[in-house]
Amino acid sequence: MKNSLLIALREFKERIGTRSFITLSVLGPLSVLAMIFLLFTFGGNSKQHWNVLVADHGNLLESKIMPGKSGAVSYSFYNGVINDADFAEGKKYQKFDALLEVNEKVLTNKIGFVFFREEPDLRMQSRVQYHLERRLEEVLIERFKTVSLEDYRKIKQPLTLRFANVYDPNEESSNLEGWAGLFFGALIFAFIFLFGMTILRSVANEKSNRIVEVLLASVSPKQLMLGKIIGIGFSAFLQFAFWLIIIGFGLYFMRENIFPDMLDAGNMNVTQLVIDSAEQSYQESHFAAREYNQFIELVFERLQFSNILGFFIIFFILGYLFYGALFAAVGATTGSESDGQQFVLPLIFLLCLALYAGYYTLNYPESPMASLFAYLPFTSPVVVMVKLTMGYGAGEVYQIYVSMIILLISAIVMLLIASRLYKNGILQFGHRVRLKHIFKWLRKT
Amino acid sequence: MLEIKNISKSFYRKEALNDVSFSVRKGEVFGLLGPNGAGKTTLIRIINRIVEQDKGSIRFEGNLMTEKDLLHIGYLPEERGLYKSMTVQNQVLFLGRLRGLSKKDTLAKIDYWFDKFKINDWRKKRIEELSKGMAQKIQFICAVLHEPKLLILDEPFSGFDPINVELIKQELIEMRADGRTIILSTHNMKSVEEICDRAILIHDSKKIAEGSITELQSENKEGLYAVRFRGSMIAFVNALWTGFELVDKDILGDDRFVAKVKMRGENSFQDLLKVLIGQIEIEAAWEILPSMQDVFIELVQPVKKEADEK
Numbered sequence A: 001m002k003n004s005l006l007i008a009l010r011e012f013k014e015r016i017g018t019r020s021f022i023t024l025s026v027l028g029p030l031s032v033l034a035m036i037f038l039l040f041t042f043g044g045n046s047k048q049h050w051n052v053l054v055a056d057h058g059n060l061l062e063s064k065i066m067p068g069k070s071g072a073v074s075y076s077f078y079n080g081v082i083n084d085a086d087f088a089e090g091k092k093y094q095k096f097d098a099l100l101e102v103n104e105k106v107l108t109n110k111i112g113f114v115f116f117r118e119e120p121d122l123r124m125q126s127r128v129q130y131h132l133e134r135r136l137e138e139v140l141i142e143r144f145k146t147v148s149l150e151d152y153r154k155i156k157q158p159l160t161l162r163f164a165n166v167y168d169p170n171e172e173s174s175n176l177e178g179w180a181g182l183f184f185g186a187l188i189f190a191f192i193f194l195f196g197m198t199i200l201r202s203v204a205n206e207k208s209n210r211i212v213e214v215l216l217a218s219v220s221p222k223q224l225m226l227g228k229i230i231g232i233g234f235s236a237f238l239q240f241a242f243w244l245i246i247i248g249f250g251l252y253f254m255r256e257n258i259f260p261d262m263l264d265a266g267n268m269n270v271t272q273l274v275i276d277s278a279e280q281s282y283q284e285s286h287f288a289a290r291e292y293n294q295f296i297e298l299v300f301e302r303l304q305f306s307n308i309l310g311f312f313i314i315f316f317i318l319g320y321l322f323y324g325a326l327f328a329a330v331g332a333t334t335g336s337e338s339d340g341q342q343f344v345l346p347l348i349f350l351l352c353l354a355l356y357a358g359y360y361t362l363n364y365p366e367s368p369m370a371s372l373f374a375y376l377p378f379t380s381p382v383v384v385m386v387k388l389t390m391g392y393g394a395g396e397v398y399q400i401y402v403s404m405i406i407l408l409i410s411a412i413v414m415l416l417i418a419s420r421l422y423k424n425g426i427l428q429f430g431h432r433v434r435l436k437h438i439f440k441w442l443r444k445t
Numbered sequence B: 001m002l003e004i005k006n007i008s009k010s011f012y013r014k015e016a017l018n019d020v021s022f023s024v025r026k027g028e029v030f031g032l033l034g035p036n037g038a039g040k041t042t043l044i045r046i047i048n049r050i051v052e053q054d055k056g057s058i059r060f061e062g063n064l065m066t067e068k069d070l071l072h073i074g075y076l077p078e079e080r081g082l083y084k085s086m087t088v089q090n091q092v093l094f095l096g097r098l099r100g101l102s103k104k105d106t107l108a109k110i111d112y113w114f115d116k117f118k119i120n121d122w123r124k125k126r127i128e129e130l131s132k133g134m135a136q137k138i139q140f141i142c143a144v145l146h147e148p149k150l151l152i153l154d155e156p157f158s159g160f161d162p163i164n165v166e167l168i169k170q171e172l173i174e175m176r177a178d179g180r181t182i183i184l185s186t187h188n189m190k191s192v193e194e195i196c197d198r199a200i201l202i203h204d205s206k207k208i209a210e211g212s213i214t215e216l217q218s219e220n221k222e223g224l225y226a227v228r229f230r231g232s233m234i235a236f237v238n239a240l241w242t243g244f245e246l247v248d249k250d251i252l253g254d255d256r257f258v259a260k261v262k263m264r265g266e267n268s269f270q271d272l273l274k275v276l277i278g279q280i281e282i283e284a285a286w287e288i289l290p291s292m293q294d295v296f297i298e299l300v301q302p303v304k305k306e307a308d309e310k
Helices: A001-014 A020-043 A083-091 A122-143 A149-155 A175-208 A211-216 A220-257 A268-278 A280-301 A307-334 A338-361 A368-375 A380-390 A394-425 A435-443 B040-047 B065-072 B090-096 B102-114 B132-144 B164-177 B189-195 B213-219 B234-240 B269-276 B290-307
Strands: A050-057 A073-078 A096-102 A111-116 A162-163 A169-171 B002-011 B014-024 B029-035 B055-060 B073-076 B150-154 B181-185 B200-201 B204-211 B224-230 B244-253 B258-262 B281-288
Touching: A001 A020, A001 A220, A001 B055, A001 B073, A001 B090, A020 A220, A050 A122, A050 B189, A083 A111, A096 A122, A111 A122, A122 A162, A122 B132, A175 A211, A175 A220, A175 A338, A175 A380, A211 A220, A211 B150, A220 A307, A220 A394, A268 A394, A307 A338, A307 A380, A307 A394, A307 B204, A307 B290, A338 A368, A338 A380, A368 A380, A368 B090, A380 A394, B002 B040, B014 B040, B014 B055, B014 B200, B014 B204, B029 B040, B029 B189, B040 B150, B040 B181, B065 B073, B073 B132, B090 B102, B090 B132, B102 B132, B132 B164, B150 B164, B164 B181, B164 B189, B189 B200, B189 B290, B200 B290, B204 B290, B213 B290, B234 B244, B234 B258, B269 B281
Parallel strands: A050 A073, A050 A096, A111 A162, B029 B181, B029 B200, B073 B150, B150 B181
Antiparallel strands: A096 A111, A162 A169, B002 B014, B002 B055, B200 B204, B224 B258, B224 B281, B244 B258
């Protein structure tokens, strides 16, 4: 173990001394911050006008809703039930872009449903949500006359509008958290690939400059491989820590200095909003705020970072060990660094599969394939991140631990397999390793 | 010190070593000889536990060799390299620590060796800035830094200029005087004659000869003698008559020569002297032993021919 640590220490020192490490440690998180900033600042823009049909079975809204001055949304009312399938296909409904379903329950559970034909941008989603929220406040205040509108707004709970594609209602479009999860998963894989390639290059390098024989006279191949994976892993972790600190600090800075009024409920200027409620233009100007609120709220409020971070780190480490061993084995079985490039292709394929699995899970979180991807060690680091941010059901939390245990066991097995391949491959100089050799090495005890 | 018993090893279907046995005594320089591809490097790797043998055993100081014994072995492989981007001192420090030395001890040894080889100003240089010969010196230091009981050197002189070859030879001789054991694998037969006590010759994965250098030379001698004399060369040749053959001659002066003579038939050195006395004035006479180069060629070629014929 001491030797592994010595090797790890050497690898660690070598990595963190390189210019690329320092550059990536600073520029990487800065570019992510820039991306977040852009996301906060600019929303998407699709359809400029939205024609919404409100299916208000109980006439809860009394056919009234304040669409704002901008005229971006216009509402029509129907005091009955409209099936989403009817809305999708029915000729008379084709002129409407979306169906907003309102019933008595919305007052208590604060959940409304919107079925759209074409996914609205965030600005539009915010608008509808804002309009409905304000109308519901008025309805509630009428019902509970003892509470003033101002007091009510202080104690109110936010309304959640669930947006669904009317042609594919099971796919909920409001899965920003899922995208964040995919981002975390992709981040894991970016790190794994980057540092996996570092392992591969380092192994191939030692092999081609022939120091490996000197090393192997002092340490076993297993110790050498483990030391390498640990050392490079620590440098990856250090880089990750840099990312965390810089992004964390950047987000804090943005929260405090660039977008303060959009984050703090107290700063949302609710009283001002109430006072100026007649001034529609004022409200409209706040839609911009509401628009990036989705992202800002996502980053600062909706994502449970403490929870995500813990699992992120665990899946990061396990995923790294799993793939790191694989990269080390590939490095050891290739004759030279350039020879190793062709063996990287299957690994890239695996990484792409993982990212695809994350995307698939984002779209079909409940599908059996998504569950399978969450358990497969090749894909689980991404998929679990996606599922985690989208939220596991109360009875499903065990799945996260199952994924974790499967990944742990797979990482151990992969380390054992890789060390066997490594042991046999590392001293194969000059001749090409064929698949049959690899199977032979694996069979050897 | 080291006992190799019935070691066999194959890679895929190719046999690298076939039932090789020998032992190395404490405090000797032991030559491991053989043509390219004979299996020397595989044998060395097996001793260093880098490669596992298929059959056979290795005993180190009387006991079956274990991983711990590696701390007492120094190894300079033929295919040697260093981390190019590391500084010289860090490189030696790293390898010294891998060999079980503490940081303090390693630094003390570095001081000792760097002083000895007068390379103190290299410490901060990166390996990639060194010439091949300079890097070889560092590799040699890395191999001996932990004062191993057994030092295994695979082609240690390749890449060195003659001055550095001498330097390394002197180091090896000093180490032998200190009681260390050295296994030397080389194609440089001159150095084998100079510093090896005993040697084995491996060819085609088998051991084909073993013994002290003189034994190996004697076993392969061709009955060749040298006579230094004063007198006439014609008289010398006439005296030889049919029982002896003049192979070569060196002219030392107007009437001084060294003649190399091969015995024919049953004739002995005594017979040679008898026929010469009275004809010329003999200053000295001695038996010419074959060089290790000749021994090597003599032993390897018949086996090779045989193999080629097969």
